[in-house]
Amino acid sequence: MGVSRSISSFMFLIFLILSSNVFKWSVLVEATTAARFTFRGFKGNQTEIQTEGASTIQRDNDLLRLTDRNHNVTGTAFYRKPIRLRDYTNSSNFKVCSFSSSFVFVIIPSSPGNGGFGFTFTLSPTPNRPGAESAQYLGLLNRYNDGNQSNHVFALEFDTVQGFKDGADRRGNHIGLNFNSLSSDVQEPLIYYETADRKEDFQLDSGEPIRVNLDYDGSSKTFNVTIYPTRLGFKPKKPMISGRVLELSGIVEEEMYVGFTAATGKDQSSAHFVMGWSFASCGEKPVADWLDLSQLPSPPPNTSLRNKKGYASRVIALIVALSIVTVVLLVLLFVFVMYKRKIQEEEILEDWEIDYPHRFKYRDLYLATKRFKESEIIGTGGFGIVYKGNLSSSGPIAVKKITSNSSQGVREFVAEIESLGRLGHKNLVNLQGWCKHKNELLLIYDYIPNGSLDSLLYRRNGVVLPWDVRFEIIKGIASGLLYLHEEWEQIVIHRDVKASNVLIDEDMNAKLGDFGLARLYERGTLSQTTKVVGTLGYMAPELTRNGRGSTASDVFAFGVLVLEIVCGHRPTNTENFFLADWVMEFHTNGGILSAVDQKLGSSFNGREARLVLAVGLLCCHHKPKTRPSMRMVLRYLNGEEDVPLIDEDWGLSDSSRDELRMNVVGYVSSDRASTSNTFSSFSGVSSSSVVSGR
Ligand SMILES: *[C@@H]1O[C@H](CO)[C@@H](O)[C@H](O)[C@H]1NC(C)=O
Ligand SMILES: *[C@@H]1O[C@H](CO)[C@@H](O)[C@H](O)[C@H]1NC(C)=O
Ligand SMILES: *[C@@H]1O[C@H](CO)[C@@H](O)[C@H](O)[C@H]1NC(C)=O
Ligand SMILES: *[C@@H]1O[C@H](CO)[C@@H](O)[C@H](O)[C@H]1NC(C)=O
Ligand SMILES: *[C@@H]1O[C@H](CO)[C@@H](O)[C@H](O)[C@H]1NC(C)=O
Ligand SMILES: *[C@@H]1O[C@H](CO)[C@@H](O)[C@H](O)[C@H]1NC(C)=O
Numbered sequence: 001m002g003v004s005r006s007i008s009s010f011m012f013l014i015f016l017i018l019s020s021n022v023f024k025w026s027v028l029v030e031a032t033t034a035a036r037f038t039f040r041g042f043k044g045n046q047t048e049i050q051t052e053g054a055s056t057i058q059r060d061n062d063l064l065r066l067t068d069r070n071h072n073v074t075g076t077a078f079y080r081k082p083i084r085l086r087d088y089t090n091s092s093n094f095k096v097c098s099f100s101s102s103f104v105f106v107i108i109p110s111s112p113g114n115g116g117f118g119f120t121f122t123l124s125p126t127p128n129r130p131g132a133e134s135a136q137y138l139g140l141l142n143r144y145n146d147g148n149q150s151n152h153v154f155a156l157e158f159d160t161v162q163g164f165k166d167g168a169d170r171r172g173n174h175i176g177l178n179f180n181s182l183s184s185d186v187q188e189p190l191i192y193y194e195t196a197d198r199k200e201d202f203q204l205d206s207g208e209p210i211r212v213n214l215d216y217d218g219s220s221k222t223f224n225v226t227i228y229p230t231r232l233g234f235k236p237k238k239p240m241i242s243g244r245v246l247e248l249s250g251i252v253e254e255e256m257y258v259g260f261t262a263a264t265g266k267d268q269s270s271a272h273f274v275m276g277w278s279f280a281s282c283g284e285k286p287v288a289d290w291l292d293l294s295q296l297p298s299p300p301p302n303t304s305l306r307n308k309k310g311y312a313s314r315v316i317a318l319i320v321a322l323s324i325v326t327v328v329l330l331v332l333l334f335v336f337v338m339y340k341r342k343i344q345e346e347e348i349l350e351d352w353e354i355d356y357p358h359r360f361k362y363r364d365l366y367l368a369t370k371r372f373k374e375s376e377i378i379g380t381g382g383f384g385i386v387y388k389g390n391l392s393s394s395g396p397i398a399v400k401k402i403t404s405n406s407s408q409g410v411r412e413f414v415a416e417i418e419s420l421g422r423l424g425h426k427n428l429v430n431l432q433g434w435c436k437h438k439n440e441l442l443l444i445y446d447y448i449p450n451g452s453l454d455s456l457l458y459r460r461n462g463v464v465l466p467w468d469v470r471f472e473i474i475k476g477i478a479s480g481l482l483y484l485h486e487e488w489e490q491i492v493i494h495r496d497v498k499a500s501n502v503l504i505d506e507d508m509n510a511k512l513g514d515f516g517l518a519r520l521y522e523r524g525t526l527s528q529t530t531k532v533v534g535t536l537g538y539m540a541p542e543l544t545r546n547g548r549g550s551t552a553s554d555v556f557a558f559g560v561l562v563l564e565i566v567c568g569h570r571p572t573n574t575e576n577f578f579l580a581d582w583v584m585e586f587h588t589n590g591g592i593l594s595a596v597d598q599k600l601g602s603s604f605n606g607r608e609a610r611l612v613l614a615v616g617l618l619c620c621h622h623k624p625k626t627r628p629s630m631r632m633v634l635r636y637l638n639g640e641e642d643v644p645l646i647d648e649d650w651g652l653s654d655s656s657r658d659e660l661r662m663n664v665v666g667y668v669s670s671d672r673a674s675t676s677n678t679f680s681s682f683s684g685v686s687s688s689s690v691v692s693g694r
Contacts (some may be wrong), residue, residue: 035083038278038289039064041297050127051077053139055262062297066119066262066272067139069110074139077274078127078259083281085123085252087218096248098218099281100288101258104230105212106299107160107205109270115205116268120155120178120261121214127257136161137182139261147181154179154251155261156214156225160205161268173204175227175240179247186241192228193238202229205270207302209293211235217285221246230293273300357421358433360444364391365435369399379452379500388447396447397432403440417443420515423488427480429503429513445513449506454499457568464597467604469508470565474612475637476510477502481558482630484515485551495549497557498535498571499564537571537579541622552624555633559619566612568597580620583613584651611636614643621650 039045041062049057054067055075067075086094101121109115117135133142140155155178162172176184191199204210209230216223224239258279262272276296280286368389369376379386384402391397417434424430435442450456453473456465465473477497484492494501494515503511534543540556543549560571563579571579586595596609615636621627626647628636635641 034280034282034286035081036280036286036289037079038276038291040276040291040295042274043297048080049077050080050259051075052128054264055260061300063300064260064274064277065300066260066274067264067270069108069264069269069271071264071269072134072266073269074129074132074134074137074261074263075272076129076132076139076259076261078122078124078257079279080127082127082255083258083279084254085256085281086254087282094249096216096218096221096252097282098216098284098286099279100213100215100286101277101279102211102213102288102291103277104209104275104291104293104296105158106207106209106273106275107158107270108207108273108300108303109160109205110268114268115270116161116265117263118157118159118161118172118204118270119263119272120157121212121259122156122261123154123252123256123258125152125253125256127259129261132261132263134263135265137263139263140178141182147183149180149250151180152251152253152256154248155182156212157182157184158204160270161265173201175225177223177241177245179251185247186243186245188241190227191240192226192232193236193240196238209275209299211291213239213288215287216245216248220244221248223248271300275299357417357431358444360433360435360442362435362437362442365389365399365442365444368397372401389444394432396449398429398445398447400443400445401440402443417441419490423484423492423515425480425483425487426509427476427511428483428515429511448503448511448513450504450508452500453502453504453510453565456504457499457565458570464599467600467608471605471608471612472508473502473504473510474562474565475634477512477558477561478630478634478637480510480512481554482634484512485554485630491551493549493551494554494557496535496538497554497561498538499561502561540624542624550624551629552627555619555627555630556621556624558630558633559616559627562612562616562619563595566597566609566616567595568599580617581651584617584646587613587617587646611639611643614646617646617650618643621646623649 037048039048042049042057042064043062046057049064051057051064053075054065054070054073055077056065057063058065064077065075066077067073083099085097085099087097088094103121105119107115107118118138120138120140122129122140129140131142131145132139137143137146138155138157138159140153140157141151145151157176157178159172159174159176162174173190174187175190176187178184189201190204191201194200202210206229211228211230213226213235214224221244223241223243223245225241226236226239228236260272260274264270276291278288278291280288366372368391369387372387376387376389377385378388378398384400387399387401389397389399417431421431421433429448430446432444432446434444481494481497484494492515494512496514497512501512501514503513505511534549534553534557538557538560540553543553543556560580563569563583564571567579567583569579569582583592583595586592592613593606593609595613596604615628615633618636619627619633626649632641636643
């Protein structure tokens, strides 16, 4: 067992030795065979080229970039496979194989005249140059190994900075042949031969593609270098450098790597590019493949216009611009966010914003009413103070200022305003628009010049409203109410029909005001508690019990108002006086015309007066169902229908009158009528709008 194991181990060892010998031999055979490769651009050749340092194969333009224009960098790029350049065929003393190479390069300096430092075509024992330094060492050697015979380095240098040893940074433009050192053995300024004896010089770092052909003949040990701008279109017949080089045999090792090194300096820098590269070695007169420019990638853009400072300042400018843009964007973002937030805040109010009626600007109203000056007040009603205003655009207006206590109330209020805004009738005060300011709501109405009916009826300057005016006013109020009750798209209950809510225009037409507001008030949108709205004396008896306004309660108030207009008496002005009862007494006594306003004397139409008083009484019936509709009222007034007789059950018991009074606990505010003292107030209750708590 032990013996067989050791035998098999032995056999395996033999095999290993044999196979490694075979391997060595095969490498030898392969390496002596001629090498040849061609790169027309370097697309997809990342594995064939070993790049280090700043070198790279650029994926965007398929160029081999040896260095970029950063300062103090080195880069190397070698063909990955080693090349055998020793030829042992004739004797044990080898000779260096012939070889040929061609490449097209471009050097783009950071600014014209400020390029550096250059590059080399190199034969090196390693596929990289460890320890090589930048600047004048060209990524090939360093200050310690420069010139050391153990380097085994041959380089053809393309130097754009003059003065290697003295460290000077003069501009250079030469090529040199270097053996183990950066001190060139052969150094030639850059020219090409246009003809055999006419030479042209040109710049290595002009940014244009430059072609290099180099040929070494192993037998004659001659080395030819031809270098010329590709723009020439022909290959110069005469090489720029042509001569014997004996040093190569001392340099070339068993295996050599072929490639490029490049470097930039502390102050000068260029980008070094190789557009294409071909190589051939050994055999009879090897010739590297011709690199047709049309088959190579485009040369890199000539960006050397940007000088170094310009480049830096461009970068700075870019950074500054980006910073500014960022700051501006941030500011914009901030403003946008704030704006958005503000919009959102406003949207709480504005999503219900309405197109009609018109929304006024608070500032305009503020100026129109002389800053809501007290002297501009033309009325104080149940819902707010009314100011006279003068808008430069639309003339005189009446502005009703209502203070709300919650934005929720405001929202509903405005919804209501929208429907009010669509109401339009010649006997209704026209609502022009509205405005919201903080928790104030402003309603803008047409300004009605003659003021309220109330003030006209009880004027103390002796001017008496003539009968036919009164009759027309009654009819006007009736048709206004009819419109609200029946003719508009929905039933609107006025709830506060009274003399002070009837405005008289310049043609003595009646216009009902303050319609629609009571509903809001009652719904609690303007205050949190349920309120009964109405004015004492005009309030229908059922209103004090159930608090619910109806068309019938409007009719009752209208009836009282009719009697008031005819009689020139306030609806109630002492504890025991009720206008309707008072007129009823004349009616039952058969002398109803005695109820007509004394101030009219005999200048009134008796038939009309009877008619109107009968209608008024009919409307004041204590049973809501028995009261006529506004449509019927108008028919009676127009004589189209006879007024029915008033039934026995017309009146109220004294107890219900008392009840009416008991339920009324306070008043909200006085209206303009309260400024005249034609009525005696009874304990805090005036004949103005009353809101009673229930
Ligand atoms: C370079 O890469 C291309 C595409 O992969 C390939 O066809 C070509 O043979 C390569 N060149 C060399 C010299 O390996
Ligand atoms: C250049 O770079 C090398 C290493 O990358 C560094 O050691 C050297 O000091 C640099 N030289 C200059 C002049 O910046
Ligand atoms: C070998 O070398 C001798 C003398 O140096 C020469 O005459 C002969 O041609 C060479 N043979 C080959 C195959 O190169
Ligand atoms: C040359 O390099 C070798 C190996 O790096 C070193 O041993 C030798 O001392 C160097 N010679 C000189 C003159 O620097
Ligand atoms: C590149 O730009 C430099 C600077 O303007 C100019 O001198 C040079 O001729 C240009 N080279 C090419 C090939 O356009
Ligand atoms: C080098 O150039 C000379 C003259 O132009 C020519 O005779 C010689 O054959 C060339 N050598 C090679 C290796 O191309």
